[in-house]
Structures are given as structure tokens and as C-alpha cells.
Amino acid sequence: MSIEVCNLVRLAPGTQQRLLDDVSLKVPDGAFVALVGPSGAGKTTLLRAIAGLDGCNSGSVLLDDRPMTSVKDRAGRMGFVFQNYALFPHMTVARNIAFGLDVLPRGERPARSAIAKRVEELLELMQLQGMGGKHPAKLSGGQRQRVALARALATGPRVLLLDEPFGALDPIVRRSIRTWLRELHDTLGLTTILVTHDQEEALEIADRIVVMQSGRIMQDASPQDLDEQPATEFVMEFLGEAVSFSGEVRHGRMIADDALVLPFAVPEGVTDGPITAMIRPYEMTIKKPGSAQDVLSLYAAPRGTRNGYRHYTLQLGERIIPFYRPVEAADAQVQGVALDISRARLFRQGLLCG
Amino acid sequence: MTRYLVWGASWLFILLVLVTPPAMVLTEALKDGLGASLATLSDPDAQSAIWLTLRVSVVAVVLNTIFGILAAWVLVKFRFPGRQFLQILVELPLSISPVVSGLVWLLLFGAQGWFGPTLERWNIHIAFAVPGIILATLFVTLPYVVRTVMPVMEVQGRDAEEAAVLAGAGFWQVLWHVTLPGVRGALLSGVLLTTARALGEFGAVSVVSGHIPGETETMPLHIENLYNGYQSVAAFTMAALLAFMAMSAVLLRSAPDWIARLQEKKA
Numbered sequence: 001m002s003i004e005v006c007n008l009v010r011l012a013p014g015t016q017q018r019l020l021d022d023v024s025l026k027v028p029d030g031a032f033v034a035l036v037g038p039s040g041a042g043k044t045t046l047l048r049a050i051a052g053l054d055g056c057n058s059g060s061v062l063l064d065d066r067p068m069t070s071v072k073d074r075a076g077r078m079g080f081v082f083q084n085y086a087l088f089p090h091m092t093v094a095r096n097i098a099f100g101l102d103v104l105p106r107g108e109r110p111a112r113s114a115i116a117k118r119v120e121e122l123l124e125l126m127q128l129q130g131m132g133g134k135h136p137a138k139l140s141g142g143q144r145q146r147v148a149l150a151r152a153l154a155t156g157p158r159v160l161l162l163d164e165p166f167g168a169l170d171p172i173v174r175r176s177i178r179t180w181l182r183e184l185h186d187t188l189g190l191t192t193i194l195v196t197h198d199q200e201e202a203l204e205i206a207d208r209i210v211v212m213q214s215g216r217i218m219q220d221a222s223p224q225d226l227d228e229q230p231a232t233e234f235v236m237e238f239l240g241e242a243v244s245f246s247g248e249v250r251h252g253r254m255i256a257d258d259a260l261v262l263p264f265a266v267p268e269g270v271t272d273g274p275i276t277a278m279i280r281p282y283e284m285t286i287k288k289p290g291s292a293q294d295v296l297s298l299y300a301a302p303r304g305t306r307n308g309y310r311h312y313t314l315q316l317g318e319r320i321i322p323f324y325r326p327v328e329a330a331d332a333q334v335q336g337v338a339l340d341i342s343r344a345r346l347f348r349q350g351l352l353c354g
Numbered sequence: 355m356t357r358y359l360v361w362g363a364s365w366l367f368i369l370l371v372l373v374t375p376p377a378m379v380l381t382e383a384l385k386d387g388l389g390a391s392l393a394t395l396s397d398p399d400a401q402s403a404i405w406l407t408l409r410v411s412v413v414a415v416v417l418n419t420i421f422g423i424l425a426a427w428v429l430v431k432f433r434f435p436g437r438q439f440l441q442i443l444v445e446l447p448l449s450i451s452p453v454v455s456g457l458v459w460l461l462l463f464g465a466q467g468w469f470g471p472t473l474e475r476w477n478i479h480i481a482f483a484v485p486g487i488i489l490a491t492l493f494v495t496l497p498y499v500v501r502t503v504m505p506v507m508e509v510q511g512r513d514a515e516e517a518a519v520l521a522g523a524g525f526w527q528v529l530w531h532v533t534l535p536g537v538r539g540a541l542l543s544g545v546l547l548t549t550a551r552a553l554g555e556f557g558a559v560s561v562v563s564g565h566i567p568g569e570t571e572t573m574p575l576h577i578e579n580l581y582n583g584y585q586s587v588a589a590f591t592m593a594a595l596l597a598f599m600a601m602s603a604v605l606l607r608s609a610p611d612w613i614a615r616l617q618e619k620k621a
Contacts, residue, residue, distance in 0.1 A: 051520060071519050080517065082513045082516070086514045086516070088531075100522055151517070
């Protein structure tokens, strides 16, 4: 089921502050999209608007090209999982899961045995066999999350909306439930929108990432495009640690203000003038400079090892910047070298250029 | 040492202030023996008072429970203009003297009241009749369900209700299957407090009832009447019965806890 959001505007109640500022988004059938952004960016607001939980001041939400006006239109066709699970505490796991079927009008409601069978199926799918009789309070966080998922899927929706579903889980459970969720999405052929503030999670699980900031969509791209061509400085910063160098482009070469940074050739089309270069700490390398007068010393302080990279902090004039090197090369000389940042992305007025 | 002192002082105070009066009432009631005491209850006026009190309490409890749930729900789950004011308004009966609350109804529906003469023409009696007593009791007992249910609904939040709505549940289904089960403890508490208060209300009812024995006399009014007429055994028997009814309502409040604890022990 495809989802389309057209020019959605939502104002904070009683004010002119725009929680969603003319947001448009197309999610094709079968896609797994992650909405990311800092808190207050409007990602949960957007998800709730798609679900119909909150209204909007203008714009529309289409489901398979059909406009959705109220929650009723969406009932049973969209599964929603809340950050804090929102299970019904007084009902058993089985009753929780069956809720969407139990509340159907008498004519449409499946027979009791059919509901019980569906609950069993879902329990098995969620790896919760034998838990049907328990109350949510007796379950662990990960189990509750899976019950919430089962409840959302009970009516067989084609769309799954997840609002920071892993926020309250510990890192190990988080990682395993993530992979498992992706598999579930693929097996059931769902269209999924996931809200998360954890960009790593988004990069790992989603086919497409929508970065939001102050109620607007800043970029909507695949994880790879997002990494290679972040649309703005904000996107670059948000998706991971980044170091920025201000400088100037002169005759097709970027000359950083920091003396220890080697000049490099910029892509064609980048005109002369002031510019900001941003780079990930692991993309920087150190090099012996070509001419003797450039020889300077970097002071690198080791800060431990992660994911095959040794972390350092570099004293670069006034500031201290992070710098990662592969463990194999870690003990190489850092005396008499300069920084090579030729893999940096270039920004002017906050926007990607070149 | 200090702990025991405080502990002892608390108990002494509670015994003196809370336990002695009902105990005295019971002794006074049984002064001439159980038989004599029970005989006073078969008096027609006494029976009429008991029935009237029960009827008024049932109506007040049912109406205030329904209204209380809806009011608490609206106050907690929605933000609308005038919400703060409504919240204060709901608590009004707690702060106003019951006599004043009774007088208000007289001003509205009494013979010289705003609507009194009109209603009189249509032969509808509110002041000095049962409807007036019900209105006065409703007013006095209004805050209890709202106030006990509201904080629990506040904690409950909206997520579970929203999840239910998204699963396709309608308004009444959400209320019945999700909201109410989540607040049932508090609701029971509120209902029983309402009951206890409705049974015992004196001031407001006294003003609007007109004290017609056998017709508009509730148990508290009848007790006063008997006592003023030096029928102390009858007065105290009725008082003991009233106290017993109100106390069982309050004791019932803790019943769910006991049941839960018993079940836990078994498990």
C-alpha cells in the first residue's frame, strides 16, 4: 500500500508555530522508510498525522491514492506501534492482540475460534508462544514491544507505523529486534514508516531515510546518497560525527584556514569564494606534505578503539578535532605530516555544492 | 522509642476521635436491649426514612457516576477553553457549606423562587419534595467520582486509547474496554465515597426537604427529629444503622486490595 503526504501543515494548537511546514512525502508500496531528526523536528507529529491521530491545518494524506479524512478511514488498515507500547494493562496478551478483531461490528467479526487461531499465528510469528495468557506487566520490554507489534498486525494492515519502537529497549535486544523487524517487513510485504532519533538504527534498517528539521523535510534519500551527498550541513552533522573546515576556493583548489590542512582540488563547477568543507573523522588521512615548508607536527592523543578504528583527538590550532585511523595503520608516524581532507563535502550557505 | 510514642499517640487519637463516637452510638442504641432497638425500626416513619435515603442515594450515585466519568474524561483528555474554570467549578460543592447548597435550590424552586411558581402551576413540586432532596444530594456528592478518577486517568495517558481507536474501536468501545478498566479501582473508590456522602447528607437536604415525616425525611433528618423528641433509643438505633451503612461502603473500598492480596498468596 503506498502512502502519499501532500503539503501537510500543522500548527501548534493556539499558535502560529508550524509543527509541520508544508511537508510532502511519497512512500511507495513495500518501502521501509525511516523518519529521523532531532527532538522537536516534527517526525512523530508527521507519523501521527499519517495515522490520523492528529488533524492537520491543511494538506492531505492518501493511502493507495485514496484520501484519508478520519481515523475511521484508516482503522484496521494501518498498524501503529507506540514508543511506550500502549498495551492494555488489564487484558491478557491474547486479548490485547485480538483487540482489533474483537471490536469489529458483529457482521464483520470473525468467529471466536478464527480469532483464537489468528492470535496463535501472531504469537508464533512474534516468537511469543505460550505467552497468550499472561498480562503485559509480567513481560520484558522486548516481549511487550512484540505484543504491541502483534496487536498492530492483527487486522492484517498493509501499513505499519512505528514511533520510536526501540527507544526503551537495551542495546542488545534493540539490535536483534531491529534485524527481526526488517525480516518481518520483508516476509509480510508491508509498507513501513519508522520514527527514530537514532540515525545509526535508521541507516541499518531502512531503504530510505527522511531527515527532518523544524517541521520540514531536509532530505529524502537512500542511506548511501545521504552519506555521499548530504543536502545540508545539518544533515551531514546529524548522520554522524563530522568535522568542518572553513576556507576558500581559489583557482579550483580549496585552501583551508587551518595551516595543517593540505589544499585539495574541488570538483568542477565549484566557483571561487568562501566555503565550508565537512568530513567524517575516519575519512581524513595524514600525509607527508610535498614541499618542505608545509612540514608541521600534529599532536595526536589516543582515545581508544572502536569498530576497527583507533580514535584520536588532534590539536589543530585552537580547536580539538576527532580523528580515526584504521587499527593496522594506527601506530604510523604523526610527526611531520599534514591533514588530507580531500574526501570532504563542500557547503555554501549551509547547502551542498559541487 | 520516639517511633512507639508517635505510634501510640496516633492510635490513641484515632480511638478517641473516630472509634468512640460510633461505639457510643451503638451502646446508646442497645441500652434497652436488641429487641427494643429493632422494634423502633418497624415504625412506618422510620421505614419511610430508610427507603427514601436508599432511593435518593441510588439515584445520586448512578447519575454522579455517569456524569463523573464523562467529566473526568473530558477534563483530562482534552484541552479546551474554559477547562481550568470547569475544573474549579467541579470542586465547588466541596468548599461550599451544604446549607448554602440547599438554599440555592430553594431560591430556584421554592414557592418564592425563580422557577417555583411556574412549576407550581404545572403541579411539579421540587422544593419540600423528593426531587429537591435528590437535587441537593446530587450537588453535594458531585465532586467525588470526578476527583478520584481524574488523577488516575491523568497517569493512564492517551496512548492506550489512541491504540484502541487505531485498531478500529469506537467511542463507547474505547471507554468501556480501555479507559474504564484502567481506572476501575479509583472509580469504585469514588462511587463508594459518593454513596457514603449521599447516605449521610444532612445540611443541604435539611434545607430543601421541609421535614415532612413519612414523606421527605431521610435517615439523618429522621434521627434529628427523634432525638429532639427524646426518643433516644430510636434515634440511636437509626444512627447506628446509618453509620453501619456508610461504614460498609467505605470498607468495601479496600475489598479489591484484599482480594488481590489473597489471590497473590494463593499463587
